Structures are given as C-alpha cells and as structure tokens.
Amino acid sequence: MLQLLLTIIIFLIIVIPVGRYMYHISIGAHTFADPVFDRVDGVIYRIGGVDPKKGMNWKQYALALVGTNAVMVFIGYLILRIQSIGLFNPNGIEGMEPTLSFNTIISFMTNTNLQHYSGESGLSYLSQMLVIIFMMFVSASSGYAACVAFIRGLAGKTKDNVGNFFADLVRITTRIMIPFSVVGGLLLVWQGVPQNFDANVVVETIEGTFQTIAMGPIAALEIIKHLGTNGGGFLGANSTTPLENPTILSNLIELYSMMLMPGACVITFGKMVRDRKQAAMEAAGQNSVTAPALNEGRSLTARIYGREGRSIFLAMGLIFIIGLSVCFWAESQGNPALANAGLNQSMGSMEGKEVRFGIAQSAMFTTTTTSFTTGTVNNMHDTLTPLGGMIPLLHMMLNVVFGGKGxxxxxxxxxxxxxxxxxxxxxxxxPEYLGKKIEGREMKLTALCIIIHPMLILAFSALAVATPGGMEGITNPGYHGLSQVLYEYASSAANNGSGFEGLADNTYFWNITAGLAMFFGRYLSIVIQLAIAGSLMKKRFVSESTGTLHTDTLSFAIILVFVVYIFAALTFLPALALGPIAEHLTLWS
Known part of the structure; x- marks a missing residue:
C-alpha cells in the first residue's frame, strides 16, 4: 500500500509543472526553449508550405487531421509490405501479410498499438523506426492537437478559430514529445535497455541450450511508447521482458511517462478555461482604472472557473483509485484453484507476473496502462484473477479515466x-457548461459520441461469438473466452492496444474487425467532439444566477463519477456478468 501511495503522490507532484508547460505550448506563449525550437519549427513550416498563423474552423481542423493521418497510413502500409528489402534488416524479416499490414498500420496511426505480431520476428529495424516509432510520435501529437483544439473551442475566445492543426502538430512534437523522449530514452539506456542496430545474438545458456537475444533500437521505441500512450512493444512480451523493462527504476520511468501527458492535459484545460473566463469578463465591461473593485471580483471568479480542471481531475482520480484498489485487492487474494492444488498463495496471485515487480507494481501498471489507454504491460493480463482482469477491461470500456493523448x-x-x-x-x-447553454444540437452530438464506444465493443464482440471466423480464434472455453473477446474489442475501440492474449487473432477476421474498431473508435469520436466544440464556441456567454449549477465543486465531481458508472452499468454490465463476474463466482464457489 505504501508503494502505491508514494507512486501516486510523486505523480501529483510532477504533473502540475508539466501541465503548465503544455499550457504555454497550447496558447503559443514564450518558453525557455524558443530560440532553438522556433528555428526547427520554421524549417518544417517552409518545407510543408504551412502558415502557422492561419486559423481553422473545426471542420477544417478535423479534415486536416484525418487527411494527414490518411497519407501517413498509406506510406506506412507500403513500408510494411516491402520491409524485406536489405535496408536495416539484419535479421532477414519478410514483408508483412496484407491484412496484418492493414491492422498494424491502423493500429499505430490511431495510437492503439494493438499487436497481432511479435516485433522481434515480424518487423525489420526499418519498419520499427519509419513506421512504428514515427507513428508513435505523430499519432500521439495528433491526439493532443485535437484535444487542444477542443479546449480552445470550449474556451470560445473566437467564433470560428480552433487553431491550426499543422502548427499544433509540429509544436507538440518538437517541444514536448521529442525533448521528453530524449531525456527518458537516455534514462532507460542507463538502466540497461538496449539501443543499437546489431543483429539478434544467439547465446548458449548454462543448461547447454541456445537462446536468441533480441537487439535493436529498443530504448528509442520504449520511451515514446509510454510518453505518447502508445503501448506497442519492440518485443512480443512487451514491458514484462527485462530487455524493455529491466529494473524497478525503469518500471517507474515507464509508469510516470504514460501518466504524465494525460494528467497534464487536465491541468492545461483548467488554465485555458480560466483565461477564457477572465477575457469574457474584461470584454463585458469596465476596466481596472474605472472599477478596480469590480475587476478584482471578476479575477476571483475567473480563478474559480479555473477549478473546472480540478473537478475533472478529481472525478478521474476517484475512478482510478477505486479501480486500483479492487485490482490490488483481487490479485492479493490469490487463486483458490491453485490453493486447492496445494500451491502457496500467501503472496497473492503471482501467475504471469514478474517477481521484480510483485503484486503492487503489477496492479499499478495494469490499472494505469488501461486507464491512461497506453496498452503496455509489465505482466500478462490474461493471467489476472477474474476481478483483477475486470478492472482493466472496465476502464477501457469507460475510456474516461485520464485516457491517452487527451x-x-x-x-x-x-x-x-x-x-x-x-x-x-x-x-x-x-443546462449550462462553462458559461454556455447546452441545447438540442450539443446533446444529440454528445449522446452520439458516448454511444459509439459501447456499440463498437458489443457489436463486434457479438459478431465474433456468432460467426465461424470469430469462434476459430477463441482458445479458452466458457466465461474466460468471452472476457478475451470483450477485451480485444474494448482495447481496440478505446485505442488502448493491450490484450488478454490467448486469442488466435492473426487471421483475416480478427485483423479486419479489430482494425475497423480502432479506426471508428478514433476518428468518429474526434470529429464529433470537435463539432461540439465548434457549436459551443459560437454561443454567447450567459450570466450566472442563483440557479446556476456550479461544475467546479466536489459535489459535481462525485455526480460525474456516478453518471459514468451508471452509464457503464446500463451498457456493459450484462456482458461483464457473463464474462469476468461469472468466472469469479465459479472460481470462488
């Protein structure tokens, strides 16, 4: 418990300054690194023919995002198909099969990183760098750019300008992703993560057998996979293997890397909303010379509105703590089936976990990777106890617990x-939110956005258990098999990428259906959310009254948590009851 508490406290300490830094990047404010990055950004703008000062409305922004991602998908798909060429391919990896190439490129462009392949045997170093690592940078930056544009729309300083997508993409990549990745990558190399272009090494073990040790630019991929909430491992076993995650310090570096940006986004949101309120009040009337007392009161109100971010952060934090507590408790109880077989379960359920991490850090990593929609794993989720495995599954179904890339x-x-x-x-x-009335158009779009996620998960899961192509991939009978199917599509729709494994998922059916779930789960939500922001930014601010519902309070945070859980119960409880809940009741009976 002390490990978990200290881990959370350190996260709270470091997330605030990072949130402030992201805020300065989002509003184009001056930063200490501008003398260097301004030159880098300028070169990129000239090459791309981009005017960074030209604003876009929400439709233009969404079209630029989807169009840019589509071009990258085409180029990445081509590289995967022709990766058998000798360039950066010392291990002689062949070109990737068409449906697997489709699934892989969609997976990494949507920031999902669902892997139906093993990196050490399925990708050349060329693909690892030009497709996988590159996509990890731009997909994360695309998501954060959409989030910043969304916040600008809610802040509503203009009627039709949510920023410039290309400028946001470049600034987030050069000023956040690359510098943080360089520092984090060097820390991982310090802890023993390989970074080279050597061919795999074959060694003789002390038992007299031979083992292949993977080589390659592992550290470069490892840091951005966490920092960008990507999750795809250089190796098939991901961060459970010592090559990707050798020590408890590397485990903490990776843990904080995936927590940092999603948490900082909420801090950025609070500060941008506060600025909006201050600007609105200044535009509404008198200045500080003619009415200093009135202006002071307005400044206080603006600071109060800055607490909007705090209420959102608190609601996310409450759901995270509840999930972490249940996962840690469930794994600490052990497995009664193994106890009945005479195996010691006093240390909890250690099946599928690394001894160097133990129950606490495994539960923390499991809850974090599915709450912050990263998808990396330091233990095998398929071996979690039923309730322990239900928490990552539920958090991907909720898709609101900090999440990844905004x-x-x-x-x-x-x-x-x-x-x-x-x-x-x-x-x-x-109803009002952030000083704007919520009317029919916004509610229809909101309802559509919320319902898309469960529809993708449940519809594709139903298709999988009702068709021969889907059933052929299910290797576990009964309740656990259904949990694996639900987990696959929850991970895909939430753009998480982790898996229960056990599925024979490298088939036409699973590659195509999971690819479609990832695509629609990513882009439909972003476009609808930008449309909502575009609608709200055109509305006039309404004056507060005694009947105004304050959304910056503890009570609203609690209301928000209940609304999330109630919606989850209405949509996902029947499926969960047939999967992990039924498995738990059977196991403990």
Missing part, C-alpha cells in the same frame, strides 16, 4: 455535458 479529457467532458443536462432536467433549467 482522449480521456475529451470523453470526460462529454459525460460532464450529460451530467449538467440530467441535473438541469431535475431542477427545471436549461
């Missing part, structure tokens, strides 16, 4: 809009 924040705000709508119905008032 997605968790955007999704949680959808639930915040739903919460104020429900509360508005209860007190007979038109």
């Amino acid at each position: 997605v968790g924040l955007m999704n949680m705000i959808m639930y915040a809009i739903l919460a104020v709508f429900i509360c508005g119905l209860m007190i007979g008032r038109t």
